[in-house]
Amino acid sequence: MEKIFISSCLLGEKVRYHGGDALVISSIMEKWKNEGRIVSLCPEVSAGFSVPRPPSEISGEGGGSAVLSGKAKVVKKDHQDYSDLFILGAQNALKIIVDHKIKIAILKEGSPSCGANFIYDGSFSGKKIVGQGVTSSLLKQNGIEVFAETQIEEADRFLAQIESNLS
Ligand code: SF4
16 A cells, blocks of 8 residues: 655644644545555654744755755755755655655645745745745655645545556
8 A cells, every 4th residue: 555755744743843733634634544554754853953943944046956956055044054954854754755665745835844836935024936845855856746735635646546557
């Protein structure tokens, strides 16, 4: 049975920068949980960040993939560079995914780690731009299909397709 990687804050774990969660109530996720498919991690906490922690954004163009290649960085409001820890968190997530032979991830939209379709623009003014977080980018680079929490039905259809191709 195919497993699915999910950002742990989407499952109700209080690991977000503000100390809260981003719990998603979804019958599909409930079904996945009952089937024992879910594997989860918070990349940032796995890299050693505390809860709560100051918010971070990606500074520079190119989103998470530019952070991975050293062309952009993840900073907090004081402009201190935390890119190494964000990359470590992404690597921790990828390791678990590879260990479980996972092909699908559901990641929390907007996060500098997990953002699947958009991130914040680095100005700490609440402005969103199209782009991916560091973990999201590393997973995509390694062939993992990444969905946001707003795309759970799409992910479920993709899962059904993978499983029918295997049968
Ligand atoms: S790093 Fe990902 S899993 Fe952790 S709190 Fe942020 S969005 Fe959620």
